[in-house]
Amino acid sequence: xxxxxxxxxxxxxxxxxxxxLIAVICGVxxxxxxxxxxxxxxxxxxELAFTGAAAGLxxxxxxxxxxxxxxxxxxxxLGSLAxxxxxxxxxxxVILAFGLGIGVLLLGYYHGFATEATNILFGxxxxxxxxxxxxxxxxGLGVLLVTxxxxxxxxxxxxxxxxxxxxxxxxxxxxxxxxxxxxxxxxAAAQIVGTLLVLSLAITPAASAIRLASKxxxxxxxxxxxxxxxxxxxxxxxxxxxxxxxxxxxxxISFGLYVFARLYGKNQPKRAISA
Amino acid sequence: xxxxxxxxxxxxxxxxxxxxxxxxxxxxxxxxAGEFIAVLGPNGAGKTSLLKLILGLLPLAEGSITILxxxxxxxxxxxxxxxxxxxxxxxxxxxxxxxxxxxxxGYRYGVGGHVPxxxxxxxxxxQAVGASSYANMPLGLLSGGEQQRLRAAQALVGTPEIxxxxxxxxxxxxxxxxxxxxxxxxxxxxxxxxxxxxxxxxNPVLPFVDRILYLANGHWLxxxxxxxxxxxxxxxxxxxxxxxxxxKDRVLVLNGEDAGLQHHHGGEQ
Numbered sequence: 001x002x003x004x005x006x007x008x009x010x011x012x013x014x015x016x017x018x019x020x021l022i023a024v025i026c027g028v029x030x031x032x033x034x035x036x037x038x039x040x041x042x043x044x045x046x047e048l049a050f051t052g053a054a055a056g057l058x059x060x061x062x063x064x065x066x067x068x069x070x071x072x073x074x075x076x077x078l079g080s081l082a083x084x085x086x087x088x089x090x091x092x093x094v095i096l097a098f099g100l101g102i103g104v105l106l107l108g109y110y111h112g113f114a115t116e117a118t119n120i121l122f123g124x125x126x127x128x129x130x131x132x133x134x135x136x137x138x139x140g141l142g143v144l145l146v147t148x149x150x151x152x153x154x155x156x157x158x159x160x161x162x163x164x165x166x167x168x169x170x171x172x173x174x175x176x177x178x179x180x181x182x183x184x185x186x187x188a189a190a191q192i193v194g195t196l197l198v199l200s201l202a203i204t205p206a207a208s209a210i211r212l213a214s215k216x217x218x219x220x221x222x223x224x225x226x227x228x229x230x231x232x233x234x235x236x237x238x239x240x241x242x243x244x245x246x247x248x249x250x251x252x253i254s255f256g257l258y259v260f261a262r263l264y265g266k267n268q269p270k271r272a273i274s275a
Numbered sequence: 276x277x278x279x280x281x282x283x284x285x286x287x288x289x290x291x292x293x294x295x296x297x298x299x300x301x302x303x304x305x306x307x308a309g310e311f312i313a314v315l316g317p318n319g320a321g322k323t324s325l326l327k328l329i330l331g332l333l334p335l336a337e338g339s340i341t342i343l344x345x346x347x348x349x350x351x352x353x354x355x356x357x358x359x360x361x362x363x364x365x366x367x368x369x370x371x372x373x374x375x376x377x378x379x380x381g382y383r384y385g386v387g388g389h390v391p392x393x394x395x396x397x398x399x400x401x402q403a404v405g406a407s408s409y410a411n412m413p414l415g416l417l418s419g420g421e422q423q424r425l426r427a428a429q430a431l432v433g434t435p436e437i438x439x440x441x442x443x444x445x446x447x448x449x450x451x452x453x454x455x456x457x458x459x460x461x462x463x464x465x466x467x468x469x470x471x472x473x474x475x476x477x478n479p480v481l482p483f484v485d486r487i488l489y490l491a492n493g494h495w496l497x498x499x500x501x502x503x504x505x506x507x508x509x510x511x512x513x514x515x516x517x518x519x520x521x522x523k524d525r526v527l528v529l530n531g532e533d534a535g536l537q538h539h540h541g542g543e544q
Contacts, residue, residue: 031368033406035367035368123460144446149384149385149386150384151383151386152377152380152381152382153381153383153384154466155377155381156377156381156382159367159374159377160374160377162358163356163358163377163378163426163430164377164382164428165330165332165380166330166332166354166356166358166439167356167378167382168331168349168350168382169350169381171380184363200539209368210366210368211366213368214368214369214370214413215368215369215370215371215373216368216373216410219368231337247358264509
């Protein structure tokens with residue numbers, strides 16, 4: 001079967017639409033993740049999405065709904081416990097370990113197709129039903145709208161929390177809100193690349209962009225562009241090949257862009273002029 | 276009525292507590308427009324907390340505070356704030372100009388053109404602190420002194436009536452210390468703004484200071500430098516023997532009981 005054959009199927013178009021939206025939110029959120037130094041929070045929330053997905057699979061045969069429900073729970077727990085920056089990673093590690101344990105327990109009770117379980121870990125956007133794709137698109141739009149609304153205060157609070165607080169920005173509340181935005185974004189991305197490989201969309205594109213641009217807006221634009229190239233490009237290549245999993249293609253493109261940014265970006269910061 | 280114009284900050288019988296501990300009590304202070312007040316005292320005396328109180332981030336346990344005739348509140352755009360110098364990460368994806376821009380509009384939600392300060396104002400603020408030549412460079416690549424000048428531009432861009440400074444000279448070289456202090460002083464003279472300047476080291480600001488607020492042991496003392504930086508006054512405030520020594524135009528505050536005559540801020544970095 002060929003690429004044009006797949007592209008004539010509305011299901012493929014839904015997948016590409018969802019991938020586009022996911023890439024946009026990953027590119028934007030990834031930039032904030034890097035500024036706020038929250039790479040481990042991405043990994044933690046995504047692996048905890050596994051637990052949510054396993055619960056959804058077991059209870060309602062709906063891993064996507066389960067993962068999003070789990071994301072809300074995880075964001076609530078982390079947002080209220082991981083208050084201080086210094087203890088954040090430790091708290092996430094503790095919750096992550098326990099949450100994964102529950103996930104393994106839940107999966108032990110699941111007697112359906114094994115591919116459902118591996119899809120959670122390694123992703124397969126083609127294994128997602130039409131209804132679930134619509135949920136994905138809805139969540140993506142919601143995250144995008146909220147992030148656009150809080151963009152400036154969130155950037156202020158992320159870069160310069162002390163002065164932001166003095167200027168009346170609710171730094172603590174934005175930090176909690178960002179946990180929700182992050183958990184939902186990561187869970188959406190996990191549908192394409194799986195919970196284990198989420199970092200390839202939620203971190204790598206922004207990490208590449210930060211090496212090539214110095215204005216916040218340009219970093220976000222580049223980061224979104226790299227995420228789009230990775231996710232949409234990965235899905236198209238996967239369809240064309242017929243055998244490669246989308247996650248493999250996505251992570252490879254995303255890593256290739258990062259290598260390019262390391263080679264040609266400002267990897268050794270030097271001052272252009274001295275003042 | 277005239278009080279509202281002459282006094283920017285008024286504290287009446289104010290008591291401030293943190294975690295059930297009283298930092299200071301019975302504080303009365305009227306800050307005039309255009310006045311430069313240095314806030315001195317040991318760590319934990321409630322200097323930074325005083326700034327947080329003025330910023331509306333902490334409540335008073337007792338007494339009252341008014342800012343420009345109104346109750347203190349969060350996000351008061353009449354107040355500018357310069358924090359301690361803390362270096363930004365080298366790869367932080369923002370330029371000096373973006374930092375100033377955030378000071379002007381970073382607290383606003385939504386998108387679009389309701390930015391209250393124009394690009395021309397941003398340029399003006401950057402020029403006023405002498406940062407034009409490096410304002411478009413990545414912030415993380417600038418020196419501490421350069422970053423702190425941009426901090427000053429960030430605080431002054433909205434032309435605040437009150438400027439709060441929390442140890443803005445800490446870990447800066449002498450040249451940068453003088454430059455920052457001078458531009459803060461020039462700003463308050465040009466705009467008749469009040470400056471509350473928290474510091475461990477009084478000497479860099481002494482030529483500009485109108486009054487000193489000295490906080491120690493839950494007590495306080497506010498007066499002109501000559502009336503505060505005296506052995507008898509500070510000994511009474513600390514409740515122990517304190518020596519104030521003047522060498523030319525520099526002032527040293529020493530703990531008289533300490534055999535090493537340790538400088539009272541000698542433990543700081």
